[in-house]
Amino acid sequence: MSATVLPPSGAVASARLESFSYDDDIVRKFLWATFIWGLVGMLVGLWIALQLANPIFNTSLEWLSFGRLRPLHTNAVIFAFAGNAFFCGAYYSTQRLLKARMFSDFLSRFHFWGWQAIIVAAAITLPLGFTQAKEYAELEWPIDIAIAVVWVGFAINFVGTMLRRRERHLYVALWFYIASIVTVAILHIFNNLSMPAGLFKSYSIYAGVQDAFMQWWYGHNAVAFFLTTPFLGLMYYFMPKAADGPVFSYKLSILHFWSLVFLYIWAGPHHLHYTALPEWASTVGMLFSVMLWAPSWGGMINGLLTLRGAWHKVADDPILKFFVLAITAYGMSTFEGPLLSIKSVNSLAHYTDWIIAHVHTGALGWNGFLTFGMVYWLLPRLFQTPVYSKRLMELHFWIASFGILLYVVAIYSAGVTQGLMWRAFDATGRLAYPDFVETVVRLLPMYWLRVAGGSMYIIGMLLFGWNIFMTWRRRPATYVVPVITAPALEKRYVPEVVTTPRPVGVWARFAAAGWHRTWERMPITFTVLTVLAVVVASLFEILPTFLIKSNVPTIASVKPYTPLELAGRDMYIAEGCFNCHSQMIRPFRHETERFGEYSKPGESVYEHPFLWGSRRIGPDLARIGGKYPHLWHVRHFNEPTSITARSIMPAYPHFLTKTIDFEEIQSRVDAMAMLGVPYGDAVNRAPQMAREQATEIAAEIERQGGPSDLADKQIVAMVAYMQRLGMDIKAIPTTVGVRP
Amino acid sequence: MADQTNESGGEGPRLLEHEYDGIREYDNPMPGWWLLTFAGTVIFSVIYLFNVGPVGNGKGRIADYEAEMATAAALQPATPSRPAAAALLAMASDEEAVEEGEEVYQSYCASCHGPDGGGLIGPNLADANWIHGGSPDSVYNTIAVGVLAKGMPPWEKSLTPKQMSEVTAYVLSLRGTSPTNPKPPEGEPYTP
Ligand code: HEM
Numbered sequence: 044m045s046a047t048v049l050p051p052s053g054a055v056a057s058a059r060l061e062s063f064s065y066d067d068d069i070v071r072k073f074l075w076a077t078f079i080w081g082l083v084g085m086l087v088g089l090w091i092a093l094q095l096a097n098p099i100f101n102t103s104l105e106w107l108s109f110g111r112l113r114p115l116h117t118n119a120v121i122f123a124f125a126g127n128a129f130f131c132g133a134y135y136s137t138q139r140l141l142k143a144r145m146f147s148d149f150l151s152r153f154h155f156w157g158w159q160a161i162i163v164a165a166a167i168t169l170p171l172g173f174t175q176a177k178e179y180a181e182l183e184w185p186i187d188i189a190i191a192v193v194w195v196g197f198a199i200n201f202v203g204t205m206l207r208r209r210e211r212h213l214y215v216a217l218w219f220y221i222a223s224i225v226t227v228a229i230l231h232i233f234n235n236l237s238m239p240a241g242l243f244k245s246y247s248i249y250a251g252v253q254d255a256f257m258q259w260w261y262g263h264n265a266v267a268f269f270l271t272t273p274f275l276g277l278m279y280y281f282m283p284k285a286a287d288g289p290v291f292s293y294k295l296s297i298l299h300f301w302s303l304v305f306l307y308i309w310a311g312p313h314h315l316h317y318t319a320l321p322e323w324a325s326t327v328g329m330l331f332s333v334m335l336w337a338p339s340w341g342g343m344i345n346g347l348l349t350l351r352g353a354w355h356k357v358a359d360d361p362i363l364k365f366f367v368l369a370i371t372a373y374g375m376s377t378f379e380g381p382l383l384s385i386k387s388v389n390s391l392a393h394y395t396d397w398i399i400a401h402v403h404t405g406a407l408g409w410n411g412f413l414t415f416g417m418v419y420w421l422l423p424r425l426f427q428t429p430v431y432s433k434r435l436m437e438l439h440f441w442i443a444s445f446g447i448l449l450y451v452v453a454i455y456s457a458g459v460t461q462g463l464m465w466r467a468f469d470a471t472g473r474l475a476y477p478d479f480v481e482t483v484v485r486l487l488p489m490y491w492l493r494v495a496g497g498s499m500y501i502i503g504m505l506l507f508g509w510n511i512f513m514t515w516r517r518r519p520a521t522y523v524v525p526v527i528t529a530p531a532l533e534k535r536y537v538p539e540v541v542t543t544p545r546p547v548g549v550w551a552r553f554a555a556a557g558w559h560r561t562w563e564r565m566p567i568t569f570t571v572l573t574v575l576a577v578v579v580a581s582l583f584e585i586l587p588t589f590l591i592k593s594n595v596p597t598i599a600s601v602k603p604y605t606p607l608e609l610a611g612r613d614m615y616i617a618e619g620c621f622n623c624h625s626q627m628i629r630p631f632r633h634e635t636e637r638f639g640e641y642s643k644p645g646e647s648v649y650e651h652p653f654l655w656g657s658r659r660i661g662p663d664l665a666r667i668g669g670k671y672p673h674l675w676h677v678r679h680f681n682e683p684t685s686i687t688a689r690s691i692m693p694a695y696p697h698f699l700t701k702t703i704d705f706e707e708i709q710s711r712v713d714a715m716a717m718l719g720v721p722y723g724d725a726v727n728r729a730p731q732m733a734r735e736q737a738t739e740i741a742a743e744i745e746r747q748g749g750p751s752d753l754a755d756k757q758i759v760a761m762v763a764y765m766q767r768l769g770m771d772i773k774a775i776p777t778t779v780g781v782r783p
Numbered sequence: 784m785a786d787q788t789n790e791s792g793g794e795g796p797r798l799l800e801h802e803y804d805g806i807r808e809y810d811n812p813m814p815g816w817w818l819l820t821f822a823g824t825v826i827f828s829v830i831y832l833f834n835v836g837p838v839g840n841g842k843g844r845i846a847d848y849e850a851e852m853a854t855a856a857a858l859q860p861a862t863p864s865r866p867a868a869a870a871l872l873a874m875a876s877d878e879e880a881v882e883e884g885e886e887v888y889q890s891y892c893a894s895c896h897g898p899d900g901g902g903l904i905g906p907n908l909a910d911a912n913w914i915h916g917g918s919p920d921s922v923y924n925t926i927a928v929g930v931l932a933k934g935m936p937p938w939e940k941s942l943t944p945k946q947m948s949e950v951t952a953y954v955l956s957l958r959g960t961s962p963t964n965p966k967p968p969e970g971e972p973y974t975p
Binding site for chain 2: 136139140142210212214215280283284289290291292293294295296298302317322326329330331333334336337338340341344348381386468469471472473474477478630631632635636641669670671672674675678685686687688747748
């Protein structure tokens with residue numbers, strides 16, 4: 044604790060002085076992209092919020108229905124808004140923290156333009172229904188490859204800059220950037236492994252339980268390493284800058300960094316409590332989530348306590364206000380996260396709006412406000428002129444804060460209301476709300492409040508944009524590019540001269556963190572250690588999930604989908620039905636009473652990808668097969684309100700007019716067969732088999748009094764799929780726990 | 784700790800020597816309550832993992848589910864009581880009961896049997912023919928247990944006994960009405 048090290052003065056004097064400049068042009072580019080995509084993503088958010096409040100907003104255009112737009116919203120706000128914000132802040136701070144220009148101006152531009160092209164591709168393909176059906180990993184395989192390439196370019200640029208640095212040690216912000224960059228690459232690649240079945244169609248190589256596991260290993264860590272660690276890095280740079288004071292505790296940084304990186308990876312299964320995922324995985328996911336509470340709060344403490352002695356500044360500095368609210372929101376959502384991971388709490392919250400409220404506390408508060416504060420701080424520095432209006436900043440802060448409040452309060456109450464309604468039984472042992480739609484219409488007033496809250500947040504965005512625009516307009520004719528001089532690093536590290544005695548005792552020396560200081564001057568070692576932390580933690584869960592056979596007891600009667608059913612399933616995927624319907628009945632009395640026998644792991648063995656879903660805006664569909672006549676489905680898809688007057692489901696009249704591409708089904712079946720699905724004869728004659736089944740179904744629809752021209756229409760594929768769901772298991776004698 | 788000085792020379796937090804683009808760090812110790820929280824969650828996790836005492840998975844989610852189902856089954860009568868045929872017939876001519884029944888019918892049945900009972904996906908309920916019998920008990924029974932294989936859902940679990948009787952009464956009251964778009968009769972004629 045008491046060792047004092049003097050700066051290596053001799054080393055500095057002898058070093059060669061170098062001149063260089065920072066690349067701020069790339070930072071400006073990312074700044075504009077942050078604003079533009081943020082606005083777009085949030086407008087799409089508002090649009091889908093309207094669709095839930097009133098289904099007429101689904102319009103009659105199939106490209107604009109909720110199931111297709113929801114992934115567009117999430118991808119746009121996460122990867123376009125938050126992504127560009129991270130890049131913006133990272134390019135600015137990394138250069139300064141390392142006293143070096145980015146390694147390659149070309150790679151910086153490649154990163155920028157490549158990323159924007161990917162976003163545009165997402166904005167086009169998602170409404171067209173090209174999707175892998177995995178949350179936050181919806182984009183199809185060609186785009187996934189592009190993401191991997193661009194990301195690797197970014198990583199090379201970043202590591203190259205570290206290697207050319209003129210600052211010996213890496214500051215904590217950079218640790219977080221490193222962790223984010225390497226982990227996102229790993230997650231992205233392994234979750235997206237898939238078997239192409241056409242240019243814009245692929246099936247996950249994993250199936251059922253394993254696919255679910257991989258998806259949420261990825262999905263949870265997309266939150267962790269795309270929305271949390273990058274923004275912690277940004278916080279560690281911009282917060283002390285804006286507060287003009289030192290960071291609260293270096294030691295806290297060390298402990299909370301490593302514990303976050305190591306623990307986060309395990310937490311994914313908390314998205315799958317009470318599903319067919321093995322219970323041990325669910326338990327591990329829960330416990331690691333509980334243990335994440337303190338490491339997360341370490342970041343909050345370090346952020347907020349950096350303001351110690353400077354709280355008076357918050358009153359008249361809107362930038363600090365944004366930061367304080369952002370960090371507070373971070374603290375709230377990282378407390379709530381562990382809480383939601385506790386199984387009993389999760390049993391109420393899962394599938395409901397509670398999760399949506401949780402997400403948006405984090406997204407609107409933490410990611411949004413940190414971005415706003417950061418951009419306002421950057422504006423005068425990047426555009427070299429004072430910010431256009433501080434009053435507009437204040438106004439933005441207040442209107443957006445109230446917007447968040449309105450949004451989350453309404454949606455929390457919607458979530459709890461619906462969760463309680465689902466599980467309520469009356470005195471006679473009947474479900475108190477057997478009619479699902481009743482639990483939906485109860486939420487509509489809350490959905491309208493969300494529309495109001497979201498609108499306020501978006502008004503804030505417009506003020507933000509106006510301020511950016513007006514500041515930009517006042518920029519100088521040409522930007523001054525300051526020339527920086529700094530000594531190059533010595534080839535070899537010259538140890539700092541220690542003048543005070545080293546701490547005595549093993550613990551004291553360990554606690555003095557000198558070992559960590561050593562790591563901080565070895566960027567490659569540091570990166571490798573981070574990768575190790577992430578990979579080792581991942582393997583602990585992934586290996587057993589894939590290797591233990593008893594995780595997924597086989598059920599002999601479970602057979603692959605017929606070619607026509609597979610075509611229907613592809614439609615279900617393309618329309619994004621899984622965004623509103625789960626196919627995973629949990630072992631609770633209220634669920635089995637409502638939807639039927641709980642889902643078994645063995646039922647999903649051919650599910651490439653799994654379609655368990657994570658929301659229940661509509662009822663579960665795992666056992667919809669055989670529940671209604673074909674004609675019911677035909678009429679329901681054509682116009683849901685003709686069956687259930689108050690339904691908020693979008694209508695799909697195009698199913699009745701668009702024809703099935705029978706020939707294409709062959710490539711789909713072939714891809715599935717390549718993944719090991721036992722398709723037998725279907726690999727040779729899928730189109731023919733599909734036609735036969737389609738004719739039968741069409742005849743039955745006609746017999747029931749329906750239209751007579753449906754044999755080649757998409758609706759029959761969809762009906763085939765619906766009628767198959769949950770049927771296989773009915774073919775076996777009831778197992779333990781199955782009620783007759 | 785390496786490289787540290789104390790800015791104010793004595794009291795107050797120690798400021799570490801290093802500096803990155805002007806950013807400095809204090810050498811404050813980690814807050815005690817924070818370390819305790821962290822340790823607490825780790826201890827809790829170990830206890831939970833090994834199912835010590837009341838903390839942990841217990842017997843597991845499937846055993847819990849089976850217990851939940853058993854408790855519920857014990858509380859419910861084995862065979863739900865059915866209303867007498869005479870009572871149903873009486874209700875069919877009780878205007879108030881029929882009105883209540885119509886409300887149930889419009890929300891749950893009209894989508895398949897048509898708003899006026901003329902039949903749509905399901906059969907015509909206003910004619911004299913019945914697939915599953917037209918006596919009040921038979922009609923009640925069909926509605927209660929459904930004909931799943933043919934697309935008629937069971938309603939006993941979702942409707943209250945009162946609603947069940949009322950909707951049956953309403954269906955019985957349809958007899959002899961003339962729906963606008965009737966489906967041809969199915970099943971055997973029934974004369975009360
Ligand atoms: C004006 C602002 C916004 C509005 C009105 C809005 C609205 C919505 C709506 C209606 C949903 C679908 C809810 C459901 O499926 O029940 C949603 C989901 C989501 N939004 Fe937003 N949103 C906004 C901003 C943001 C931002 C800024 C982010 C992230 C930075 C974000 C991240 C997400 C995510 C991750 C989900 C999916 C949550 C899940 O699957 O659990 N949103 N949003």
